[in-house]
Amino acid sequence: MYKILEDKYGANNYKPLDVVISKGKGVWLWDTEGNKYMDFLAAYSAVNQGHCHKKIVSAAKNQIDQLTLTSRAFRNDKLGLFYEKICTMTGFEKCLPMNSGAEAVETAIKLARKWGYKKKFKEQDPSTHFVRSGQAEIIVAEGNFHGRTTTIVGFSSEEQYKDGFGPFTPGFKTVKFGDIGDLKKAISKNTVGILLEPAQGEGGILFPGSGYLQEVRKLCDEENVLLMLDEIQSGLGRTGKLFCYEHDNIRPDVLIVGKALSGGVYPVSAVLADDKYMNVFNPGDHGSTYGGNPVAAAVGLAALEVIEEENLVENSRILGDYMIGELKKIESVKIKEIRGQGLWIGVELKHEAGGARKYCEELMKLGLLCKETHEHVIRIAPPLVITKEEIDWALERIREVV
Numbered sequence: 001m002y003k004i005l006e007d008k009y010g011a012n013n014y015k016p017l018d019v020v021i022s023k024g025k026g027v028w029l030w031d032t033e034g035n036k037y038m039d040f041l042a043a044y045s046a047v048n049q050g051h052c053h054k055k056i057v058s059a060a061k062n063q064i065d066q067l068t069l070t071s072r073a074f075r076n077d078k079l080g081l082f083y084e085k086i087c088t089m090t091g092f093e094k095c096l097p098m099n100s101g102a103e104a105v106e107t108a109i110k111l112a113r114k115w116g117y118k119k120k121f122k123e124q125d126p127s128t129h130f131v132r133s134g135q136a137e138i139i140v141a142e143g144n145f146h147g148r149t150t151t152i153v154g155f156s157s158e159e160q161y162k163d164g165f166g167p168f169t170p171g172f173k174t175v176k177f178g179d180i181g182d183l184k185k186a187i188s189k190n191t192v193g194i195l196l197e198p199a200q201g202e203g204g205i206l207f208p209g210s211g212y213l214q215e216v217r218k219l220c221d222e223e224n225v226l227l228m229l230d231e232i233q234s235g236l237g238r239t240g241k242l243f244c245y246e247h248d249n250i251r252p253d254v255l256i257v258g259k260a261l262s263g264g265v266y267p268v269s270a271v272l273a274d275d276k277y278m279n280v281f282n283p284g285d286h287g288s289t290y291g292g293n294p295v296a297a298a299v300g301l302a303a304l305e306v307i308e309e310e311n312l313v314e315n316s317r318i319l320g321d322y323m324i325g326e327l328k329k330i331e332s333v334k335i336k337e338i339r340g341q342g343l344w345i346g347v348e349l350k351h352e353a354g355g356a357r358k359y360c361e362e363l364m365k366l367g368l369l370c371k372e373t374h375e376h377v378i379r380i381a382p383p384l385v386i387t388k389e390e391i392d393w394a395l396e397r398i399r400e401v402v
């Protein structure tokens, strides 16, 4: 019944597994028939804190009863508290809140371009000229996923994401992910920023190799180019650090967060940067009706507090190491590679196995909801509140299916 309605009236831009979910709590989901499933996707890392986390939900409810939206034409009494929390936690001086991840990426693109035109050379040597109007370039990586706006899909290397949606925004160059030589070749005097995921989630849980981010950081310093990291999926504990870039002991100039910033309760995203970069924005330059509204601020604050209070970063690291170890012990002719960091794990199947989708369908029948990515990879990304017993429960089912 439900499925008929959805398929009759809904646009056909998704092909969900045939399960109709009506309730969630922690790592568990229930369908309309009362069947119970463990969620191994966590809404692409948006529900790192677990489904319907009590504290986040009650922060939302309380705020909804009090005040929902004022527009940014006026101040509200919650936004400052959210700013203080996110800046203290991340170590950046300024925050610019938006709603969806794609909007935050667009914001970072605007920031880098404006910085290029207004500041890039002037600070080093006032006699040199700025990046010439309309010439700014941003370098991105092959296999990237940064969202679905026309500008962003324009620099995707996934044909389907672009097909039929052009013309696209110029000013982007694509390099091989993990190849520092390729990046060096692509940099020019018009380069204002490098936009990367520290590890590619949609790309198939791909890590660029050790030392790469450090080399990128060094190159950005030498060339006076902004390093912009999209941690919408990899951030907020997913990889066993608060941010994935911490594995490489670097810090980006611009950090993009979203998804788990609200624990799945409400869309909240943000761009973080120090004031010397963020101050390219002046009143009227950029904005969003809902960005930074009181509900978003209250929810974002609670979501960040939960990550700290429940030690989710450490849980992700410890249980991630455990799970990767256990997965590697599985002897299966179908598995090509297990790779991961924290509770962000890709099980890559050999091509002979015939694609990951059918394994995800099998796992669903056993009560484990996974999503394939890039045809041959089963992506494992449970809520970070998961326990060792729950992981053992899941491992049993994965062993059975592969």
Ligand SMILES: *Cc1c(COP(=O)(O)O)cnc(C)c1O
Binding pocket: 044, 099, 100, 101, 102, 103, 105, 145, 146, 147, 148, 197, 201, 202, 230, 231, 232, 233, 234, 258, 259
């Ligand atoms: C999900 C995601 C986005 C886009 O976020 P939306 O909220 O869907 O717009 C951007 N970058 C990365 C790395 C993501 O995983």
